[in-house]
Amino acid sequence: MASFCYVFFSEPNLSYDYSLSYLYLTFISSLLMSFIITISTNLSLIERGYQSMEKKKLYFLLLLIVLIFLALSFIKVNDIKFLETVDKIAFAAQINKKEQGLIESNFIEEKNLKGKTIVIDPGHGGKDVGAIGQSGTFEKDVTLTLAKNLQRGLEKKTGATVILTRDKDVTMSLKDRVDLAKTMNANLFISIHFDAFTSNEVNGITTYYNKEADRSLAALIHRHLFKQDMGTRDRGVGFGDYFVLRENTKPSILLELGYISNAEVEKRINSQTYQTQASTAIVEGVIEYLSN
Ligand SMILES: [Zn+2]
Numbered sequence: 001m002a003s004f005c006y007v008f009f010s011e012p013n014l015s016y017d018y019s020l021s022y023l024y025l026t027f028i029s030s031l032l033m034s035f036i037i038t039i040s041t042n043l044s045l046i047e048r049g050y051q052s053m054e055k056k057k058l059y060f061l062l063l064l065i066v067l068i069f070l071a072l073s074f075i076k077v078n079d080i081k082f083l084e085t086v087d088k089i090a091f092a093a094q095i096n097k098k099e100q101g102l103i104e105s106n107f108i109e110e111k112n113l114k115g116k117t118i119v120i121d122p123g124h125g126g127k128d129v130g131a132i133g134q135s136g137t138f139e140k141d142v143t144l145t146l147a148k149n150l151q152r153g154l155e156k157k158t159g160a161t162v163i164l165t166r167d168k169d170v171t172m173s174l175k176d177r178v179d180l181a182k183t184m185n186a187n188l189f190i191s192i193h194f195d196a197f198t199s200n201e202v203n204g205i206t207t208y209y210n211k212e213a214d215r216s217l218a219a220l221i222h223r224h225l226f227k228q229d230m231g232t233r234d235r236g237v238g239f240g241d242y243f244v245l246r247e248n249t250k251p252s253i254l255l256e257l258g259y260i261s262n263a264e265v266e267k268r269i270n271s272q273t274y275q276t277q278a279s280t281a282i283v284e285g286v287i288e289y290l291s292n
Helices: 002-009 016-047 055-077 079-099 102-107 139-158 174-183 212-225 263-269 272-291
Strands: 117-122 161-164 188-195 205-209 234-239 252-259
Touching (some): 016 055, 117 174, 139 161, 139 272, 174 188, 188 272, 212 234, 212 252, 212 272, 252 263, 252 272
Parallel strands (some): 117 188, 188 252, 205 234
């Protein structure tokens, strides 16, 4: 109901009753208007001696209007259901807004992180396609899409310098990725991946760290991910012996943002909603980490 009020009144704190009575007023006033217009039109026609409009027809029209009134009072009994439908439509409109990334920009509080450097590493690329989904999605493509979303979000909300290890579909060694973080003197390195498993049923998100010092960073970002309704299993934070973490001299984590091998997940990962939710969560996490 809050979303209903939000969409129609732009004031989420307006009460349910208020929106209900508002609807009634609209219904009844529009009905009264049509009632008056019909009668006055018919009466004037009869006065002007129109033979085609007999009194019987007028009575029939009046009866019809009474029936409409009765039907509407039935709606009044079922108004809760009716409003629930309206609410669902409003909710769908919000989802649609989310698709366009509008909600994202409204909900993250801006924080000036000018002077900080963040390196985002979209996993795989070029000849290395990474995991492959059942519908043919390549991990290297979705990691790049998310990395670009993340870069836009971080630059817009923090003013920090955000560097991608690759911004197109090219092959890149793990060493080059780690070296870039060192060369740029990054404050943070985040590697983006999507898992695959022999079983197509497996699902969930895992955040990895390698050095004990980065465990709390991993936990923080992971917590932000699950503040969003990611609609997936929380596989927790874990130690990962990955090259990009092990050889990194900068604070670094690696995100496995869902199993591309799961057909349902593959479909969702490709959606704008998922991309927005994941990047929103990571932006919020980065802001919290780099503000302290
Ligand atoms: Zn990967």
